[in-house]
Amino acid sequence: MVASAFFDVIAISTKLNTFIGGCSSPEIHLFAYLACLLTLFDREPISNWGYGFIVTENGNPFGLEIEKGVNLNVSRGNLEEVDGLYTLTKRGKGEYSLLSSLGNFVRREKYLEGSCSSLAPLPLGYVRQGIKSDEAIRSAIKLEQTNLLFTEASLSIMYTEFAEILDVIGSKTSNLIIPSSIWLSHRTKRGQKLDNND
Amino acid sequence: MTNLSFPSLTRVKLSRFSLYNQQPEIDVEINEGVFCLAGANGLGKSTFLMSINFGLTGLVRDPERQFASVEEFYKETAAYGREFFTGRITESDRSLAEVGIDFGIKGTIYKITRGVFDKEGLRECLVSDGEKTIIYDGRNESAVERQSNFEQLLIKQIGLDTFQQFAFLQLAVFTFDESRHLLLWDQNALNQALYLCIGTDYKKAAKAERFRRDSERAASLARNYSWRASQLRSDLRVLLKALENPLFSPEEIENFETIHKDATEQVDVSQKVVDVKKAEANDSLLRWAELSSQMATINANYELEFSKFLKESADIHLHPIIRGTLEEGNCLICGSENENVPLNIRHNLEEENCPLCGSKLIPARPPDKALARLQDLDKQLDKTRNDLEEAFKRKSRISIELSEAEKNFKSSLGSLQELEKANEDLLKYLRIHSGDLGNAIAVKREAMEELEHKRDEKYKERDDKREAHLKLQKELNNEYEKAKADFVPIFKNLAISFIGIDLDIRGEFSTTQTTQGLSLSLEVQGTIRRNHQQLSESQRFFLDIALRMALATYASTSHDRATFFVDTPEGSLDIAYESRVGHMFAQFTEPGHNLLMTANINSSQILKRLARECGRERMTLHDMTVWTELTDVQKEEDLFRDVIAEIENEFDEA
Numbered sequence A: 001m002v003a004s005a006f007f008d009v010i011a012i013s014t015k016l017n018t019f020i021g022g023c024s025s026p027e028i029h030l031f032a033y034l035a036c037l038l039t040l041f042d043r044e045p046i047s048n049w050g051y052g053f054i055v056t057e058n059g060n061p062f063g064l065e066i067e068k069g070v071n072l073n074v075s076r077g078n079l080e081e082v083d084g085l086y087t088l089t090k091r092g093k094g095e096y097s098l099l100s101s102l103g104n105f106v107r108r109e110k111y112l113e114g115s116c117s118s119l120a121p122l123p124l125g126y127v128r129q130g131i132k133s134d135e136a137i138r139s140a141i142k143l144e145q146t147n148l149l150f151t152e153a154s155l156s157i158m159y160t161e162f163a164e165i166l167d168v169i170g171s172k173t174s175n176l177i178i179p180s181s182i183w184l185s186h187r188t189k190r191g192q193k194l195d196n197n198d
Numbered sequence B: 001m002t003n004l005s006f007p008s009l010t011r012v013k014l015s016r017f018s019l020y021n022q023q024p025e026i027d028v029e030i031n032e033g034v035f036c037l038a039g040a041n042g043l044g045k046s047t048f049l050m051s052i053n054f055g056l057t058g059l060v061r062d063p064e065r066q067f068a069s070v071e072e073f074y075k076e077t078a079a080y081g082r083e084f085f086t087g088r089i090t091e092s093d094r095s096l097a098e099v100g101i102d103f104g105i106k107g108t109i110y111k112i113t114r115g116v117f118d119k120e121g122l123r124e125c126l127v128s129d130g131e132k133t134i135i136y137d138g139r140n141e142s143a144v145e146r147q148s149n150f151e152q153l154l155i156k157q158i159g160l161d162t163f164q165q166f167a168f169l170q171l172a173v174f175t176f177d178e179s180r181h182l183l184l185w186d187q188n189a190l191n192q193a194l195y196l197c198i199g200t201d202y203k204k205a206a207k208a209e210r211f212r213r214d215s216e217r218a219a220s221l222a223r224n225y226s227w228r229a230s231q232l233r234s235d236l237r238v239l240l241k242a243l244e245n246p247l248f249s250p251e252e253i254e255n256f257e258t259i260h261k262d263a264t265e266q267v268d269v270s271q272k273v274v275d276v277k278k279a280e281a282n283d284s285l286l287r288w289a290e291l292s293s294q295m296a297t298i299n300a301n302y303e304l305e306f307s308k309f310l311k312e313s314a315d316i317h318l319h320p321i322i323r324g325t326l327e328e329g330n331c332l333i334c335g336s337e338n339e340n341v342p343l344n345i346r347h348n349l350e351e352e353n354c355p356l357c358g359s360k361l362i363p364a365r366p367p368d369k370a371l372a373r374l375q376d377l378d379k380q381l382d383k384t385r386n387d388l389e390e391a392f393k394r395k396s397r398i399s400i401e402l403s404e405a406e407k408n409f410k411s412s413l414g415s416l417q418e419l420e421k422a423n424e425d426l427l428k429y430l431r432i433h434s435g436d437l438g439n440a441i442a443v444k445r446e447a448m449e450e451l452e453h454k455r456d457e458k459y460k461e462r463d464d465k466r467e468a469h470l471k472l473q474k475e476l477n478n479e480y481e482k483a484k485a486d487f488v489p490i491f492k493n494l495a496i497s498f499i500g501i502d503l504d505i506r507g508e509f510s511t512t513q514t515t516q517g518l519s520l521s522l523e524v525q526g527t528i529r530r531n532h533q534q535l536s537e538s539q540r541f542f543l544d545i546a547l548r549m550a551l552a553t554y555a556s557t558s559h560d561r562a563t564f565f566v567d568t569p570e571g572s573l574d575i576a577y578e579s580r581v582g583h584m585f586a587q588f589t590e591p592g593h594n595l596l597m598t599a600n601i602n603s604s605q606i607l608k609r610l611a612r613e614c615g616r617e618r619m620t621l622h623d624m625t626v627w628t629e630l631t632d633v634q635k636e637e638d639l640f641r642d643v644i645a646e647i648e649n650e651f652d653e654a
Helices: A003-020 A025-042 A064-075 A090-099 A103-119 A124-132 A135-143 A152-169 A177-197 B045-057 B070-077 B080-085 B143-158 B163-173 B187-197 B202-244 B250-312 B320-328 B340-350 B368-422 B424-433 B437-499 B537-555 B575-589 B605-618 B637-653
Strands: A079-082 A085-088 B008-015 B026-029 B034-039 B098-105 B108-115 B122-128 B134-137 B503-510 B517-524 B563-567 B594-600 B619-623
Touching (some): A003 A025, A003 A079, A003 A103, A003 B250, A025 A064, A025 A103, A025 A152, A025 A177, A064 A079, A085 A090, A103 A177, A103 B368, A124 A177, A135 A152, B008 B045, B034 B045, B034 B575, B034 B605, B045 B098, B045 B108, B045 B163, B045 B563, B122 B143, B187 B437, B202 B437, B250 B368, B320 B340, B368 B424, B437 B503, B437 B517, B575 B594, B605 B619, B605 B637
Parallel strands (some): B034 B619
Antiparallel strands (some): A079 A085, B122 B134
């Protein structure tokens, strides 16, 4: 299990607890995936994120390292699981605070924050739909197949979309809530259109 | 008649021939008369035939190579065998694959074995008188010695002068293989074939060929000297003209020289810039790679330290199973409910033992040291990351600059070339005038005269060799005139039995420079067919076979007759012609010659007619479909079985 995945789990749980209280495992995976996507705004290579994702048959992004991170955080007492929902414990808050001081993880905060804060303007269902409108994910759902994410074709489309958004809102930004929300909204509408055509 | 004694095969053994995957060890007896190996497409019929010739001579004929002379044929074909068998023999069988041939000649029995990929010579050579007397046993000799002794013995018994002549006859005259090379329309090869089969002095055959090749080489060299001399003559003309009339004024020359100098300097400068940028690009790439490697190392260390951090700060009390069991009073693993459950766990924890496996626990402690190490690695990561960004920016910048520099260089070079093209005459003029003109003229004149002298010598040599060659060709022509009374009827009988129309073959003696010597021309229904295109494909193939068979018949003694090899002769023949081919082949074997052929198992009349005319006494049909795995299409074996049964029936009709 990679260190960044451990941190991402605890960070996402902390942030999601603010918006929606306890969060499920699929939700942690979802927001970790969104955070990884947001690095494309800064033209960072996807490989720099530290771990990858696949899409399951029902269209959910899944990161093996995230799953390991969840289990380890639970066994350390940082997360408590009740009825399938994870909440941060006091120990977890302390550990998050400790790890947030490390520069390697501080760099990731921008994207994790941008990802989870998209719940401020948008409901969870909207966020989910926006992410699921990705071609690779739609294909996985349609064919009931597991697939790798971040193919060359889908990355190329995302780069173009992000560049267009940045053109509109201005150059490189330190706060990713706005571009993230715009992108998710655009994707959700596009996904609805494609669903209607199907 | 010529009296050559030819080998008569009795046995063929192929070992570790991976191509025949169902039966890689082949051991076949060859009886007198017709031996027909029948099979399907792609099973390796041609390989069988080639392997026999390879066993006898060490060669496989290269279908792409034109015939130049017997000696060159032998030398240049030597390496092709290994190329031919590669792919037909697997790597693991390569050193073991071998061809074994047993044959008799003049009562002497030869038993030879040749490694398929051996370069030096035979693996085995045993020669006996057929009874108990061993004439030669190469067991304790080297492969080279065995090969040499085999060649000498064989040539002496056959009656030829060199082993190369035997190899030529065997591969190029007495074998009609799938390359379908036509002897009748190959002047040089036919000439040698006539020498060896109809002429009587084999030393003269080799001599004649040498004269021909030497005269061709001399002519080629003479042409080369002539061309070079004419180039120099042309240069001299320019130089002499320049002496008489200066073409450009001093002002024109000075002006051009200035512009040309600037343009040349521009090219040099831009070239230097490109070189510098290339060096910088290499440096920046190296730096970037070095930093990337550093980054990877630090990241790996980070992961290691983070694992230590997690381990050091782990508190087993907080594990959900331990915590839950203590809180609820029943074991969350097995479900046991009694007061001892939490007591036992607490006891273990107090003793610092793991409640699950009993191992000694390392007490959780504040992970200060691990954190400190992580913070230190953080700083290294940050620094390296920044350095990487810098290195990447530098690399990108230099890449753009290099691109620009290359563009500039290309542009300045283009300008210089345009300038030179527009002032070509002036440049030439300057080059001529750049040295001592008189001296340049003298040197060129001397060189030209030297070349002309060499040219003349080579033409003389050519003429002398041609003269000598012509003399020997006249002798051959005389031999042919004596032989034709016997030879031509042999050919006509065979040819007409196939083609069924009036034809004739004539010797033609030419003294022209390009086609000197004896050749044969074919006359069909009163018209001479000088070009093979003037016959249909089937006609030219089988008339060529008839010619070869006629040569084999004429050249053989009555006791040791030649064996003719033909590979899958059926082609685009109609049913009537197929039958005639069968008749032609049967006619050839009737006086006692042998025919070793391969054929596809189909409803061709060739085999049926052969079987009917030869009968079981003079023909063996060997089915090779069991040697290799058939394709699904071919596996409809009933078809093959039916055809073989039909051919077998013809034996009974004989």
